[in-house]
Amino acid sequence: MTQIVDRPDTDAVDHHDTPDRPRWSQLYPELGTGAITTDRFISQEFFDRESKLVFGRSWINVGTVHDLNGAKTFFTRDIKVVGVSLLVVQDAAGGIQAFHNVCSHRGNKLVWEDSGPCPFMFSCRFHGWGYKHDGALTSVPDEGEFHFTGEPDHPDKSGLGLVPVRTEVWNGFIFVNLDSEGTDSLADHLGPLAESLEGFPFDKFELRSRYDVQDEANWKVIIDAQNEIYHLPMLAPQHRFLGGGAFKTNDDGYTRLSDFERYGWHTLYTSDSDVNWVDTPLRTAMAKLNVEADVPQFPLRAPFMFHVAFPNLIIGFLGNFMFTYNVWPESVGHSVWEIRMHHPKAENLADRVTHDLMKVRFRDLLCEDVAGHAALQVGLESRARDIFVVGDQEVQIRAFHKNLDDYMERADNE
Amino acid sequence: MRHLCSVADLPAGVLLTVQLEGLPDLLVCQVDGKFHVVEATCSHGAVPLAEGRVLGCEIECPLHAGRFDLTTGEATRRPAKKAIRVFTCVVEGGELYLQQPGVLVEAAPAAHSA
Numbered sequence: 001m002t003q004i005v006d007r008p009d010t011d012a013v014d015h016h017d018t019p020d021r022p023r024w025s026q027l028y029p030e031l032g033t034g035a036i037t038t039d040r041f042i043s044q045e046f047f048d049r050e051s052k053l054v055f056g057r058s059w060i061n062v063g064t065v066h067d068l069n070g071a072k073t074f075f076t077r078d079i080k081v082v083g084v085s086l087l088v089v090q091d092a093a094g095g096i097q098a099f100h101n102v103c104s105h106r107g108n109k110l111v112w113e114d115s116g117p118c119p120f121m122f123s124c125r126f127h128g129w130g131y132k133h134d135g136a137l138t139s140v141p142d143e144g145e146f147h148f149t150g151e152p153d154h155p156d157k158s159g160l161g162l163v164p165v166r167t168e169v170w171n172g173f174i175f176v177n178l179d180s181e182g183t184d185s186l187a188d189h190l191g192p193l194a195e196s197l198e199g200f201p202f203d204k205f206e207l208r209s210r211y212d213v214q215d216e217a218n219w220k221v222i223i224d225a226q227n228e229i230y231h232l233p234m235l236a237p238q239h240r241f242l243g244g245g246a247f248k249t250n251d252d253g254y255t256r257l258s259d260f261e262r263y264g265w266h267t268l269y270t271s272d273s274d275v276n277w278v279d280t281p282l283r284t285a286m287a288k289l290n291v292e293a294d295v296p297q298f299p300l301r302a303p304f305m306f307h308v309a310f311p312n313l314i315i316g317f318l319g320n321f322m323f324t325y326n327v328w329p330e331s332v333g334h335s336v337w338e339i340r341m342h343h344p345k346a347e348n349l350a351d352r353v354t355h356d357l358m359k360v361r362f363r364d365l366l367c368e369d370v371a372g373h374a375a376l377q378v379g380l381e382s383r384a385r386d387i388f389v390v391g392d393q394e395v396q397i398r399a400f401h402k403n404l405d406d407y408m409e410r411a412d413n414e
Numbered sequence: 415m416r417h418l419c420s421v422a423d424l425p426a427g428v429l430l431t432v433q434l435e436g437l438p439d440l441l442v443c444q445v446d447g448k449f450h451v452v453e454a455t456c457s458h459g460a461v462p463l464a465e466g467r468v469l470g471c472e473i474e475c476p477l478h479a480g481r482f483d484l485t486t487g488e489a490t491r492r493p494a495k496k497a498i499r500v501f502t503c504v505v506e507g508g509e510l511y512l513q514q515p516g517v518l519v520e521a522a523p524a525a526h527s528a
Contacts, residue, residue, distance in 0.1 A: 233493030234478050240492040253458050253480070253495035 024395035031398040035387035053411035066207035075115035099162035135162035191264035205342035213337040217373035219329035236368035248272040265310035270302035290350035415511035450484040457496035
């Protein structure tokens with residue numbers, strides 16, 4: 001990966017509307033200014049490479065501690081792009097470990113529930129083989145009929161536990177790596193992104209809502225569409241309205257990134273707020289009733305921050321609201337957009353109402369995006385054009401695609 | 415005073431573009447019996463507002479649906495942000511005239527609302 005060590009401090013530059021402001025393409029010359037190919041969004045071959053070289057090898061966020069309920073609880077996660085089902089277990093001591101959710105007997109999917117308290121043992125529905133919470137096989141009905149000799153093709157019970165998957169937890173985000181031969185740690189992978197968020201009080205957030213959206217678009221269409229704010233003032237009514245609120249625009253009404261950073265494989269962009277924005281009467285009234293809700297509670301360097309944790313996790317902040325996206329490829333033109341909304345713990349009814357207001361506002365906004373994703377995929381699949389262009393205010397998209405290319409090239413060469 | 419058009423040519427719903435030397439193109443229209451003269455080009459997309467539509471006392475740009483208050487010139491809906499200029503006019507003998515010097519409002523970018 002290209003490292004530009006003498007890049008100016010992008011955070012110290014006013015990127016808004018000065019005529020002589022540095023262009024992002026000048027600050028990030030390694031990203032170039034050329035077009036992006038359509039093929040990468042519609043090609044089965046490209047999708048297969050992503051599956052093998054990215055999702056099969058990278059650290060993937062499969063959930064958070066909010067999916068568990070403390071010790072001796074579990075959740076399952078099917079990852080269609082790599083064709084696996086995982087069982088993620090928090091043991092009695094609090095440790096979190098993922099296993100292939102597959103019984104060692106005949107390969108049945110072991111646990112069919114989404115989540116819950118761990119049973120006494122995870123018992124296969126097919127023939128009742130039972131596994132402890134650490135994955136060890138402890139119960140085999142009619143065991144005497146099997147040939148557990150310990151020879152290579154006759155493994156004994158100790159060799160027939162659930163197959164563990166490399167698992168690490170970062171600030172409550174649970175990651176797995178399906179490359180059993182890989183050696184890079186999650187810390188290696190997150191690198192400067194994790195450093196930029198070191199000490200951030202993620203534990204102050206509660207998960208308040210989740211949407212799993214069936215999205216008729218390639219996974220990168222979804223990430224790209226979210227990974228810029230150029231579209232905000234124009235896409236649709238909710239976007240127009242909020243585009244003038246969370247997002248500062250220049251005098252011509254165009255959004256301007258406050259900052260953009262490359263953090264290893266990952267990126268961050270930020271935006272300031274528009275000081276002239278007038279919120280809806282309801283939200284304005286709520287703000288007066290619940291002044292505390294708008295007092296910044298978190299050490300954020302901008303009112304809006306959008307982290308893309310490669311490959312498919314987004315961690316965003318909008319004031320005291322944190323949202324995450326997991327964009328799950330399922331096929332070339334279909335993905336699941338998993339949206340989670342987090343707030344600080346509600347102290348009173350006014351907090352709850354404020355949070356719910358944010359929930360419906362954000363949900364309605366994202367509904368406009370979903371329609372846009374499907375329209376983008378239709379256009380790309382038409383092959384009307386082999387390429388499309390992106391501007392300097394979409395520098396994040398260039399970075400994402402370069403990271404993707406670099407990641408696959410590195411994997412190809414290993 | 416400079417002649418803009420006949421009142422008879424400006425029923426409600428008609429959007430006229432008038433060119434006068436030394437001035438930007440002007441959009442002339444009538445809403446509820448009141449005549450409005452504003453800059454004819456959207457401050458955002460630089461397209462003729464006469465191709466748009468009047469909604470209440472606002473003109474909506476045909477390209478990105480930004481809106482402007484015909485009375486104040488204020489941009490009332492994104493993506494429009496900069497105000498357009500508003501000019502004063504007067505009716506005499508069934509004819510509409512631009513008053514001189516004419517500029518009623520040179521508004522700063524205004525607060526935004528839904």
